Amino acid sequence: xxxxxxxxxxxxxxxxxxxxxxxxxxxxxxxxxxxxxxxxxxxxxxxxxxxxxxxxxxxxxxxxxxxxxxxxxxxxxxxxxxxxxxxxxxx
Numbered sequence: 001x002x003x004x005x006x007x008x009x010x011x012x013x014x015x016x017x018x019x020x021x022x023x024x025x026x027x028x029x030x031x032x033x034x035x036x037x038x039x040x041x042x043x044x045x046x047x048x049x050x051x052x053x054x055x056x057x058x059x060x061x062x063x064x065x066x067x068x069x070x071x072x073x074x075x076x077x078x079x080x081x082x083x084x085x086x087x088x089x090x091x
Contacts, residue, residue, distance in 0.1 A: 007023065021034050
């Protein structure tokens with residue numbers, strides 16, 4: 001199981017204009033992967049989730065099965081639901 005959360009805005013801006021980050025923590029291994037985001041939009045959040053899914057597949061050879069979000073609007077929306085539904089059907 002992976003736990004995900006989005007943080008920001010930061011007071012300082014990253015080199016490429018990032019002010020937010022999405023953190024993904026593997027509940028078993030306790031490893032965290034961070035993606036930096038310029039904006040807290042559905043599209044950027046969705047891209048961060050997809051990037052993490054690819055990372056897990058490349059590192060372990062396994063598909064991401066369970067991801068747990070808080071009920072923040074950045075994770076609970078139709079774009080994210082659609083991507084996760086599509087990923088479930090690809091597995």
